[in-house]
Amino acid sequence: MEAETVHITPYRTYAWVLITLLAFTFLTITVTWINLSALTVLVALAIATIKAGIVLTYFMHLKFESSLFRIFVVGVLAIYVLVIIFTMSDYLFR
Amino acid sequence: MEHRDDIGAKLGMWVFIFTEILLFGGLFLVYTVMRGRYAADFHSAAHHLNAFIGTINTLVLLISSATVAMSITAVQKGHNKFAVLLLFITLVCAAIFMVNKYFEWGHKFQIGLYPGSDLMLTMNHGQVMFFSLYFFMTGLHMFHLVVGGIILTIVMVKVNSGAINSTRYVLLENGGLYWHLVDLIWIFLFPLLYLIT
Amino acid sequence: MTEEKTHHPEPSYLVNTGKYKGLMSWLTSTDHKRIGLMYMYAMMVFFIVGVLLGEIMRLELFRPGQQFYGPQMYNGLFTLHGIIMIFTVVIPGLAAVFGNFSMPIMIGAKDVAFPRLNLFSFYLYIIGAGIALTSQFMGNGPPDTGWTFYAPYSIQTHTNVVAAVFGAFVLGFSSILTGLNFIVTMHRMRAPGMTFFKMPLFPWSLYATAWIQVLATPIVGITLLMVIAERWLRIGFFDPSLGGDPVLYQHLFWIYSHPAVYIMILPAMGVITEIIPTFAQRKVFGYRAIAVSSLAIALVGYFVWAHHMYTSGMSPTARWIFSLLTFLVAVPSAIKVFNWVTTMYRGSIDMKPPFLFALGFIFLFMIGGMTGLTLGALATNIHVHDTAYVVAHFHYIVFGGVGFAFFAAIHYWYPKMYGRMYNFKRANWAFGFLFIGFNLLYFPQFIIGIMGMPRRYFDYLPQFTLGMQLSFFGGILLLIGIILMITNLFSKKGAIAPANPWGGRTYEWTVPSPPPVENFEVMPVMGEDEEPYDYK
Ligand code: HEM
Ligand SMILES: [Cu+2]
Numbered sequence: 001m002e003a004e005t006v007h008i009t010p011y012r013t014y015a016w017v018l019i020t021l022l023a024f025t026f027l028t029i030t031v032t033w034i035n036l037s038a039l040t041v042l043v044a045l046a047i048a049t050i051k052a053g054i055v056l057t058y059f060m061h062l063k064f065e066s067s068l069f070r071i072f073v074v075g076v077l078a079i080y081v082l083v084i085i086f087t088m089s090d091y092l093f094r
Numbered sequence: 095m096e097h098r099d100d101i102g103a104k105l106g107m108w109v110f111i112f113t114e115i116l117l118f119g120g121l122f123l124v125y126t127v128m129r130g131r132y133a134a135d136f137h138s139a140a141h142h143l144n145a146f147i148g149t150i151n152t153l154v155l156l157i158s159s160a161t162v163a164m165s166i167t168a169v170q171k172g173h174n175k176f177a178v179l180l181l182f183i184t185l186v187c188a189a190i191f192m193v194n195k196y197f198e199w200g201h202k203f204q205i206g207l208y209p210g211s212d213l214m215l216t217m218n219h220g221q222v223m224f225f226s227l228y229f230f231m232t233g234l235h236m237f238h239l240v241v242g243g244i245i246l247t248i249v250m251v252k253v254n255s256g257a258i259n260s261t262r263y264v265l266l267e268n269g270g271l272y273w274h275l276v277d278l279i280w281i282f283l284f285p286l287l288y289l290i291t
Numbered sequence: 292m293t294e295e296k297t298h299h300p301e302p303s304y305l306v307n308t309g310k311y312k313g314l315m316s317w318l319t320s321t322d323h324k325r326i327g328l329m330y331m332y333a334m335m336v337f338f339i340v341g342v343l344l345g346e347i348m349r350l351e352l353f354r355p356g357q358q359f360y361g362p363q364m365y366n367g368l369f370t371l372h373g374i375i376m377i378f379t380v381v382i383p384g385l386a387a388v389f390g391n392f393s394m395p396i397m398i399g400a401k402d403v404a405f406p407r408l409n410l411f412s413f414y415l416y417i418i419g420a421g422i423a424l425t426s427q428f429m430g431n432g433p434p435d436t437g438w439t440f441y442a443p444y445s446i447q448t449h450t451n452v453v454a455a456v457f458g459a460f461v462l463g464f465s466s467i468l469t470g471l472n473f474i475v476t477m478h479r480m481r482a483p484g485m486t487f488f489k490m491p492l493f494p495w496s497l498y499a500t501a502w503i504q505v506l507a508t509p510i511v512g513i514t515l516l517m518v519i520a521e522r523w524l525r526i527g528f529f530d531p532s533l534g535g536d537p538v539l540y541q542h543l544f545w546i547y548s549h550p551a552v553y554i555m556i557l558p559a560m561g562v563i564t565e566i567i568p569t570f571a572q573r574k575v576f577g578y579r580a581i582a583v584s585s586l587a588i589a590l591v592g593y594f595v596w597a598h599h600m601y602t603s604g605m606s607p608t609a610r611w612i613f614s615l616l617t618f619l620v621a622v623p624s625a626i627k628v629f630n631w632v633t634t635m636y637r638g639s640i641d642m643k644p645p646f647l648f649a650l651g652f653i654f655l656f657m658i659g660g661m662t663g664l665t666l667g668a669l670a671t672n673i674h675v676h677d678t679a680y681v682v683a684h685f686h687y688i689v690f691g692g693v694g695f696a697f698f699a700a701i702h703y704w705y706p707k708m709y710g711r712m713y714n715f716k717r718a719n720w721a722f723g724f725l726f727i728g729f730n731l732l733y734f735p736q737f738i739i740g741i742m743g744m745p746r747r748y749f750d751y752l753p754q755f756t757l758g759m760q761l762s763f764f765g766g767i768l769l770l771i772g773i774i775l776m777i778t779n780l781f782s783k784k785g786a787i788a789p790a791n792p793w794g795g796r797t798y799e800w801t802v803p804s805p806p807p808v809e810n811f812e813v814m815p816v817m818g819e820d821e822e823p824y825d826y827k
Contacts, residue, residue, distance in 0.1 A: 008170045009163070018160040025152055029145075032289045041129075044285035051281045059163045059274045061267075066101075068478075069108060076112045079506060079593060080119050084126055086594055087542055090609035091127050102404050102479040109471045113509045120513035120543055124528055127539055209524035219534020226526035230517070 007064040017058045024051050100264040107268040111275050114238070118279050121231050125286060128223040135220020140291045142207075143228065147198050148288035151191050152280065158187035159277040162246070162270045165253075172260045174253055181250040184273070188243045195236055199229075228287055235279055242276045245269045301807030303710065308808070321406035322808060326413050327392030328708065330383060331701075333417065335777070337379045342773060344372040349732075349766045352759045355751050365749035366435035367450075371427060373438030374455060378462045379420045381693045382551055385558035386504075387416070387469060389700045390497045392708065394473065396799040396806060397491045399482025399815040404475040408468055415465035423458025426451045437747060439548070442529035442540035446521045453519055460515045463508045466554070470504030473497055482798070484817035491797045491823045492581050496561025499585040503550045503557075507593065511547030514540065538603050545596035553592040555689060556656075557585055559696030560627055563649050566703050567631050568824050569795045570646035571638025575824045577630040584623035591620040601672045610669055617667035624660060628653065643793065644718035648699030651726050655691025659684060662737065677747075679758075680740025683733045691729060698725070698776065705780060706788035710805040713785045721776035728768030735761045796824055 028047040032040065057063045062070055129136050161180040168177035206213040209229055214222055249269040252258040258266050302308055304324045307316040317325055348368050351358050395403055403409050427433045430451030436444055440459075445452050477498050481490060490498075518540075520526045527533030529540040568575040575581065597605060597613040631653060640646070662684040665671045675681065706712055735758035736744075744755045751759065791800040798815055799806070 006170065009167055011164055011167055014160050014164050014167070017163075018156060021156045021160075022153065025149070025156065028285055028289065029149060032291060041286075041290055044289055045282075048282050048285050052278050055159065055274055055278055055281065059159050059277075060271055065104070069105070072108065072112070076115065076506065079590075080116065082594060083119070083546060084123060086597070086609075086612065087123060087127065087546075088130070089612050090538075090542070090597065090605045091130055093606035093608035099404070099479055102475050105478060106405060106471055106475045109474055109505055113467050113471070113505050116506055117509035117513050120510045120517075120546075123543070124517075124539065127536065128528075131536075132534070209520070209526050215525075215533075222527050222533050223535070226528065230520060230526060 007061075009058070009061075009064070013058065017054060021051055021054060024054075098262075100262075100267075103264045104267060104271070107271050111271060114275055115278075118231075118234070121227070121234070122282070122286075125227055125231070128220075128227065132220025132223055135218060136224050137291060139221040139224035140288065143288050144198055144201075145288045145291075147194050148284055151194050152284050154187045154190050154194075155277045155280050158184040158191075159274055161187070162273045166263065166266055166270055169253060169258060169263045169266055170260055174256065174259065177266075178250055178254050181246055181253065184246060185243060185250070188239060188246075191239060192236070195232070199232075231283055231287070235276070235283060238276050238279070242269075242273045245272055301809065301812060303803070303805040304808050305709070305805050319410075321402070321410050323391045323395050323402050323406065323409060324708075324806065326409055327388050327390075329413060330387040330391065330416070333420070334380055334383065334388065337375050337420065339773075341372055341375040341380060342770065344368055344375070346766050346770060348372065349759075349763045351749060352751070353763050354759075355753050355756060357750065362749045363435065366437075366747070367427075367433035369747055370434050370437050370455075374423055374434075374459070376689070377438050377551075378423065378459050379416075381555040381689050382462070382466060383416060383469070384555055384693055385562060385697055385700060386473070386497055386500055386554070387412075388697075389493075389562065389704060390469070390473060390500075390558060393704055393799050394494050394497055395476065395480070396802060396810050397797050398477060398480065398494055399485060399798050399811070399817070400476060400480035401809045401811070401814075403472050404479055405472050409472055412465045412468040412472070415461055415468065419458050419461030419463075419465060421458070422461060423455050426454035426458065429454060439544060440515070440518060441544075442518065442521070442537045443531065445518055446530060453522060456515045456518050460512055463512045463515075466504050467508045467512075470501035470508075473501040474505065477501075482815045482817050484819070484821070488579065488582065489817055489821070489823055490582075492564040492575065492578070492585075493558070493561035495582045496557045496564070496585045499589040500554050500557045503554050503589050503593070507547045507550040507554075510543060511551075514543040514547070517543075538600065538605065541600050541603055542597065545599045549596040549599065550589075550592050552688065553588055555693045557588060559652065559656075559693045560585070560624075562696050562700040562703070563631060563652055564627070565795075565797065566645050566649040566699055567634050568826065569703075569793050570641045570643060570649075571635045572641070572794060572826050573634055573638040574822075574826050575630070576633040576636075577626075578822075578824070580626055581630050584626045587623040588620060591616065591623070595620050595667075598667050598672070601669055602676050614667060614669040618664070621660065621664060621667075628657065628660075641793075643702075644713075644715055644722060645699050645703035645793070647719060647722050648695055648702055651722065652692060652695040652699060655687055655695055655729065659687030659692055662687065675740055677745060678740040679736040679744040679746055682746050683736035683740060686733045686736075691733075695725075695729075698722075701780065703793070704799070706792045707799055707804050707806070710788050710803075711785045712788045712792065713780050717775060717779040721772050721779060724768050724772030724775060726772075728765050728770075728772050731765030732762050732769055733765070735759070735765075796826060 024047055028044055031043050031047070056073065062073060161183045165177040165180035165184070168174070168180060202208060207225065208214070209226055214225060246269050249258065249266050253266065304322050307313070309316050309319070311319055317329060320326065348365065351360060351365060391403070391409070395401070430453075431449045432451060434450045434452045434455045435448060436452060440452065440456060477490070477494055517526070517528055521529055525533065527535045529535045529537050531537060564575060564581055595613060595617045597609055598617045601610055662680070666675065666681065666684055702713070702718060739755045739758035742754065744751055744758075788804045790803050793800070801815070802810055
């Protein structure tokens with residue numbers, strides 16, 4: 001097959017990624033101490049999504065793979081979100 | 095000559111990860127529907143979970159993910175010894191996670207809180223749903239964690255013997271991908287179950 | 292293995308060269324062609340069992356009132372019939388058999404990407420089918436829920452539902468792994484020069500199918516696990532007495548099971564798209580439209596599931612949304628039919644058995660598809676939901692569509708599989724019996740369905756007698772057709788088949804019949820100006 005250029009991520013990058021992830025974890029916990037009522041879930045989900053994005057990009061190397069992989073990931077997640085939305089078109093309007 | 099295609103192998107792993115995401119996706123869908131119905135009960139039931147243990151487990155999993163990712167760098171650079179150490183740390187993290195879970199679940203069982211228990215049948219509907227989801231989701235997650243642990247053990251042995259080395263390490267990458275998936279799912283489980291109080 | 296190869300042709304894949312002989316050499320083979328054939332044999336056995344179960348139901352329905360057995364047995368029969376036909380015959384169906392046998396050759400590959408995983412899928416298939424069948428003989432009697440396992444009945448009945456559900460779960464796993472294998476194969480192993488838009492259309496349809504297998508099957512997998520947990524642990528997700536919602540089960544089940552009908556039908560459409568240009572000796576009309584419509588069907592088909600639930604108490608908003616989407620998904624299907632017909636137009640048509648079966652497919656699939664639209668339309672659905680009309684509709688799709696495409700595919704690739712021809716005249720007779728028998732069996736069901744005959748009933752009112760008896764005789768004709776076809780294909784050896792008996796232009800016709808173990812002696816390369824269907 002084609003000669004792929006191997007990308008070696010330095011340890012340092014991973015260390016920074018870990019620190020960022022830990023910081024977001026801390027953030028999500030502190031947020032629950034403040035009462036945001038209806039927003040709580042949204043904020044928690046938003047932070048979780050950011051964390052997941054970081055894991056996908058760096059730990060799972062999406063940043064360095066061919067764009068095909070990224071397209072697939074985005075496509076699959078989009079399909080899943082649509083499934084939730086269409087299901088909720090039942091539950092929210094009953 | 096044997097046929098070798100690392101990108102193909104990785105593509106296969108990713109497709110497998112998609113199926114896993116949708117497997118959990120079914121449960122998250124149930125969660126969404128039930129939470130929509132019983133928001134107040136979910137909030138009150140979440141108080142019964144031990145957010146402290148949950149937090150520790152989150153940290154442990156994040157660290158283990160980082161060490162797996164680093165072990166790939168180590169192998170790429172030819173530092174197999176260091177890679178083995180990193181993988182070992184990962185497995186230790188997995189063990190800590192399991193021990194924590196053991197205490198967490200153990201406590202719940204002790205007070206009679208488990209699916210189908212008398213206590214659960216006396217609770218109101220929303221709380222039943224919450225705890226059923228809690229046990230089902232964390233249980234399935236734990237199962238994946240154990241599988242991931244087994245895979246990484248095999249990988250570690252192979253790194254140690256040199257079967258995985260700086261010229262062929264796709265197995266390590268795939269094992270790592272699987273491990274990150276376990277982490278990824280926990281990233282969502284943690285706030286949705288422990289933090290929405 | 293170097294120069295000599297050109298002088299001594301490689302042995303065919305049917306010759307045992309490994310360390311095992313006989314059956315073992317098949318059961319341990321990772322050759323995609325052998326795995327395809329093993330699926331085919333297993334599937335034929337299941338199919339015949341399923342057909343016999345169907346006939347036994349028809350026998351009971353010959354007259355109103357109880358004839359031979361009671362309602363509980365009828366419930367068990369349609370459940371087993373449905374499980375066998377859906378999960379072990381049509382869902383693996385053409386993808387497992389002909390996808391395995393032909394697809395790697397058609398894209399110019401030696402095998403699939405993960406041959407051992409492929410064999411593993413086959414074993415999962417056998418194990419899953421085995422588990423599903425044991426449900427008949429263990430526990431408290433055969434399951435009686437129908438193949439849909441609807442909650443809350445499936446969590447209340449005392450029959451042996453868990454085994455059947457777990458069998459279906461394992462079968463789903465097998466399907467996922469096949470899909471995964473095919474996706475990677477088509478991404479990584481196409482012949483040099485064969486871009487995605489130069490790939491033949493049967494592989495294209497398999498590609499779309501594979502994505503559905505990978506993305507939809509896990510949902511039913513987890514749902515089936517929930518049913519088991521519901522029965523063993525009372526988790527209550529679908530149990531109203533614990534605050535659960537049975538309609539949620541229906542959502543989860545159909546999120547998979549509607550796309551599953553595309554898992555069945557897309558490869559069928561793919562096969563037809565191979566057969567029509569070959570026997571019309573014309574370039575396929577609208578290559579890109581057909582390729583893209585496969586993907587479009589897969590994608591839109593993912594979001595129409597709730598058209599099975601109009602009467603289940605869903606919100607009105609969801610009902611019209613899903614009705615609308617259902618109409619949308621008909622568009623790409625219609626594009627395909629249009630393209631097939633246009634391909635035939637002014638072609639030099641050669642009426643050989645594969646083509647005949649393909650025509651049969653188009654006719655029956657059109658009836659199935661049109662009646663599907665009446666079911667997809669909210670207003671009419673309310674009247675015919677859960678009647679014999681539905682039974683007729685889905686048999687026209689799964690049997691008239693998938694089944695006839697399967698028969699077409701066997702008659703098309705049979706010479707390649709075995710290096711032998713079969714008797715055309717008998718094949719045509721078999722087609723005649725199958726086609727007439729099929730229509731006689733199922734068309735009356737449309738009519739008595741509209742008249743009000745409910746589905747899954749072992750008894751009926753006298754006014755349905757004529758329809759039921761016509762169906763019975765249709766069933767007999769159909770059975771004769773099946774026997775004729777199978778004996779024609781498998782009872783005695785025909786003349787030796789050339790490499791390219793039909794004048795096809797895809798790669799499988801460039802290799803000997805039967806192909807050598809690694810398919811190609813010289814790996815093919817697709818030139819700049821070459822195309823998959825360059826007839827005229
Ligand atoms: C000779 C062939 C066949 C006959 C005589 C036959 C007959 C029947 C009958 C009598 C029923 C029950 C209808 C009811 O009472 O509601 C039924 C249901 C069904 N059949 Fe067939 N059938 C045949 C072939 C097939 C094939 C090839 C497939 C699929 C590939 C299939 C799939 C189904 C399914 C999914 C059901 C629904 C079961 C349920 O309600 O749970 N059948 N069939
Ligand atoms: Cu449907």
